[in-house]
Amino acid sequence: MTVLPDGLPLADEFPDVTRDEWQRLVEGVLRKTGASDATGATAEEALATEVEDGITVRPLYTSQDAPQGPGRPGYPGFAPYLRGARAAGSAVSGWDVRQRHAHPDAGTTNRAVLADLENGAGSVWLAVGEGGVAVDALPEALAGVYLDLAPVVLDAGPDFEAAARALLRLYADRQVPPHAALGNLGADPLGLVARTGRDADLPAHLAAAADLAVVCYRDHQGVRALTVDALPYHEAGGGVAQELGCSLAAGVAYLRALTGAGMTVEAACAELEFRYAATADQFTTIAKLRAARRLWARVAEACGAATGSAECAQRQHAVTSPVMMTRRDPWVNMLRTTVASLAAGVGGADAVTVLPFDSAIGLPDDFARRIARNTSTILLEESGLARVIDPAGGSWYVESLTEEICRAAWAWFQEIERAGGLAAALASGLVRDRLAATWERRSRDLARRKEPITGVSEFPHLAEPPVRREAAPERSGGGLPRVRRDEAYEALRARSDAQLADRGARPRVFLAALGPAAVHTARASFATNLFQAGGIEAVQEPATVDAGSVAGAFAASGATVACLCSSDTVYAEQAVAVAERLKAAGAARVLLAGRPGTLQDEYERAGVDGFVFAGCDAVEVLSSALDIMGVR
Numbered sequence: 001m002t003v004l005p006d007g008l009p010l011a012d013e014f015p016d017v018t019r020d021e022w023q024r025l026v027e028g029v030l031r032k033t034g035a036s037d038a039t040g041a042t043a044e045e046a047l048a049t050e051v052e053d054g055i056t057v058r059p060l061y062t063s064q065d066a067p068q069g070p071g072r073p074g075y076p077g078f079a080p081y082l083r084g085a086r087a088a089g090s091a092v093s094g095w096d097v098r099q100r101h102a103h104p105d106a107g108t109t110n111r112a113v114l115a116d117l118e119n120g121a122g123s124v125w126l127a128v129g130e131g132g133v134a135v136d137a138l139p140e141a142l143a144g145v146y147l148d149l150a151p152v153v154l155d156a157g158p159d160f161e162a163a164a165r166a167l168l169r170l171y172a173d174r175q176v177p178p179h180a181a182l183g184n185l186g187a188d189p190l191g192l193v194a195r196t197g198r199d200a201d202l203p204a205h206l207a208a209a210a211d212l213a214v215v216c217y218r219d220h221q222g223v224r225a226l227t228v229d230a231l232p233y234h235e236a237g238g239g240v241a242q243e244l245g246c247s248l249a250a251g252v253a254y255l256r257a258l259t260g261a262g263m264t265v266e267a268a269c270a271e272l273e274f275r276y277a278a279t280a281d282q283f284t285t286i287a288k289l290r291a292a293r294r295l296w297a298r299v300a301e302a303c304g305a306a307t308g309s310a311e312c313a314q315r316q317h318a319v320t321s322p323v324m325m326t327r328r329d330p331w332v333n334m335l336r337t338t339v340a341s342l343a344a345g346v347g348g349a350d351a352v353t354v355l356p357f358d359s360a361i362g363l364p365d366d367f368a369r370r371i372a373r374n375t376s377t378i379l380l381e382e383s384g385l386a387r388v389i390d391p392a393g394g395s396w397y398v399e400s401l402t403e404e405i406c407r408a409a410w411a412w413f414q415e416i417e418r419a420g421g422l423a424a425a426l427a428s429g430l431v432r433d434r435l436a437a438t439w440e441r442r443s444r445d446l447a448r449r450k451e452p453i454t455g456v457s458e459f460p461h462l463a464e465p466p467v468r469r470e471a472a473p474e475r476s477g478g479g480l481p482r483v484r485r486d487e488a489y490e491a492l493r494a495r496s497d498a499q500l501a502d503r504g505a506r507p508r509v510f511l512a513a514l515g516p517a518a519v520h521t522a523r524a525s526f527a528t529n530l531f532q533a534g535g536i537e538a539v540q541e542p543a544t545v546d547a548g549s550v551a552g553a554f555a556a557s558g559a560t561v562a563c564l565c566s567s568d569t570v571y572a573e574q575a576v577a578v579a580e581r582l583k584a585a586g587a588a589r590v591l592l593a594g595r596p597g598t599l600q601d602e603y604e605r606a607g608v609d610g611f612v613f614a615g616c617d618a619v620e621v622l623s624s625a626l627d628i629m630g631v632r
Contacts, residue, residue: 022060051284052239052438053408061396067403073290076389078308080297082290082402084348085313089389094380095344096351098153098317099373102127103363104473106137112369114144119370120377123151123183125353129159131475138166139173147176147183153227153273153317154186157195157476161187161208164225171220184224184273185212190250190422194232194431197479202423209254210261213271217263224315225271226254233431234277235322236480237439240288240405245412246431247274248295249422255303265303270311278318278352280336282343286392287401289316289347295406295413317351318344325360326486328493329455330467333357338375345376345385346392352376360484362469432480439483446485447619449533456486457618460532462496462506488619489533495631496535507629510559511540512550512582514566514574520544523593524565530612531563534622536629547577551585561625563591563612572599576606583607588628591621 026043030036036046047059058065067073074080077087099116101124103109109132113124126132126141132155133141142152147170156163164185171181189205192198213225230247238246251272258268276292278285293314300312320340325333334357344352354372356364364372379385392398412434419425426432445451452458484490500506509531513520528538539557542549554562562582564575575592582590583606592603595613612621 019060019062019064026059051281052442053241053405053412055239055241055401055404055408057401061400063396065396065400067399073393073399073402076393079301079312080294081313082294082297083390083393085293085310085315085350087389089348090345090386091389094386095349095376096122096151097373097376097380098123098125098351098353099369100125100127100155100319100353100355101141102132102472104133106133106140109133109141110143112366113141115366116369116373117145117150120373121150123153123351125153125155127473128154128156128163130157131473132156135159135162135166138163139170142170147171147174148180149182151182151184151222153184155227156186157192158201160185160192160205161212164212168215168220178219179221181220182222184227185216186227187212187225188227188229188250190253190426191227191229191232193423193426193479194236194246195479196476199423199427206253206257207261210257210263213258213268214261214263217267217271221270224273226258227273227275227317228254229275231275231277231319231322232480233435235482236432236435237323237442237483238435239438240284241408241412242435242438243276244288244292244295244405244409245416246422247276247292248299248409248413249416249425251296252299252303252417253422255299259303265300265305266309266311269300269305269309273315273317275317275319276349277321277323278340278344278347278349279321279324280339280343282339282346283398283401284405285318285340285343286347287398287405289318289344289349290392290398290402291405291409292316293348294402295409298410316349317353318347318349319353320344320355322355322360323483324485325355325357326453326456326484327360327490328466328486329461329464330357330361332455333360334371334375335454337372338379341375342379342385345379348390358467358469361467362471365469426479435480443488444617447488447617448615449618450615451485453485453489456489457533459529460493462532462535462537492534492619492622492626495626499631505558506535506537507626507631508537508539508557508559509625510554510557510562510587511538512545512554512562512564512578513540513543514546514564514578515544515570517543519570520566523567526614527563527565527593527612530618531622531625533618534626536622536625545578546574547581550578551581554582554585554587560586560588560629561591562587562589563593564608565593568594568597571603575599575603575608579603579606579608589625591625 027039038046049057073082076084099121101109154163187209216223216225228247228250230243233246234243255268296314305312320337324336337354341352341354354375356368356372358364358368416425419430449457496506513524531538545553579590589609590607591610592608593612596611
């Protein structure tokens with residue numbers, strides 16, 4: 001608090017404002033806008049937003065909302081590690097900048113690995129076997145890499161045991177002292193089941209993972225054996241609580257396997273690293289990572305670990321979300337990954353992987369890799385983001401959101417455990433069905449552009465040439481699906497692209513703009529944006545039409561679908577006559593930009609077939625328009 005020279009705090013000049021007073025101001029705004037007649041706490045609730053997994057974001061947070069009792073955040077470096085696994089946070093050296101490599105050619109991979117390590121990356125995340133370099137090419141891919149300085153994290157899918165043995169041999173061949181070796185062998189048997197749907201080898205894979213963990217804990221304590229990868233659940237459309245709940249269930253299954261092999265709970269925890277998605281929803285990502293540490297500390301405690309054991313502090317690897325990456329206008333992905341990596345760092349992730357902006361298209365090029373690598377470098381070195389320990393700590397919003405995510409994730413984790421554990425929940429379809437239901441709800445928001453996608457569902461650029469990349473290696477499917485936010489719009493754009501390739505022109509819609517520009521521009525711009533999201537070119541020539549000129553203008557446009565654009569007042573004067581002329585001119589469908597009002601029946605009798613407005617199902621409107629245009 002700022003204090004004046006005479007010792008009086010500046011805040012004393014302002015009267016305290018109570019929550020009741022704020023709520024009365026909210027009541028007035030809601031009444032004025034016609035949104036609601038709610039009063040008091042009900043008025044505040046009218047501004048709340050449900051995000052996912054039953055988690056609600058309120059419009060105002062105060063000290064009264066801060067968690068109390070056992071839910072209090074504690075201190076960085078102390079159980080339950082909500083505020084970070086280390087007392088110094090990332091202030092000493094920042095987070096580990098970990099870049100992913102999945103090119104199948106070992107020489108190409110090696111050049112990319114060395115370029116990353118020489119220019120800011122701290123560790124290597126290497127796809128091996130199916131979806132990456134061959135296991136026997138591991139020495140070539142890691143040629144010139146100082147294995148005692150740069151941790152190597154493997155992602156080998158079904159080949160994890162062979163890849164792990166190969167890396168351990170490489171440590172020996174390079175004469176890396178066992179205590180100096182760094183990395184993660186990447187064993188994740190349950191993640192493999194989630195990806196492939198094949199669980200016949202699960203017992204053998206769990207046993208192999210336990211053997212590797214014993215070897216690592218005994219001989220290579222700088223190398224972890226297992227990864228609890230939550231990305232399969234995120235990529236299947238799961239919400240934050242579902243992602244955390246599944247990761248806890250996987251972690252518990254691995255604790256059972258490792259303690260069954262003779263390890264203590266603390267030693268077993270030390271062999272696990274958790275991998276989570278970081279999205280452009282920065283506060284949710286921050287709260288998710290904080291919640292994950294607290295929940296895992298609770299699991300370790302319940303399993304008998306010593307209270308406050310440092311080995312039980314969850315080690316986290318955050319990866320910018322593959323679900324949010326778009327194939328159209330991929331340059332916007334740089335903005336998404338910047339926000340996501342910022343959130344991961346603020347949330348306390350130990351390692352952060354920024355996916356290159358072109359990763360959804362294919363194998364990234366050198367420029368994309370450099371931008372991805374430098375994103376973390378700028379956040380760390382220029383923004384100084386890691387110099388503050390737990391910068392989100394104390395925020396009433398973040399602390400409250402963390403608490404809500406904890407409760408929702410714990411409830412889902414308990415449901416999985418009641419179903420017999422994660423393996424049984426995957427086999428029964430419980431996980432698949434629950435994630436699918438979450439994705440279905442989110443898909444509706446995407447279709448209605450309630451969750452906009454810049455460059456795809458909002459502000460698309462039809463004339464932009466597509467970005468081409470070498471195809472990435474295929475990986476086994478058959479398990480949980482992999483979804484993307486842009487998939488519905490991508491399907492529409494693909495239909496438009498096919499017509500462009502076949503006929504040399506995209507499908508068109510005629511915009512019948514009524515009245516002067518000051519009146520019709522807002523809705524004409526809205527309609528143009530909407531139709532371009534489906535790959536439909538909007539034609540507005542001439543700039544303004546009326547009942548006398550609309551038929552000729554429509555015929556000249558070459559379109560079969562028309563959309564009226566103007567104000568409600570002008571619609572009342574001209575829409576009926578213009579719609580009738582468009583139908584007479586052969587328009588297969590006539591739309592009107594604006595919500596249906598009191599004149600809806602009159603407009604429909606005149607030939608208006610539908611209405612487009614903010615919140616309408618854009619995917620349905622665009623798909624049906626393409627159907628009518630004959631675009632398959």
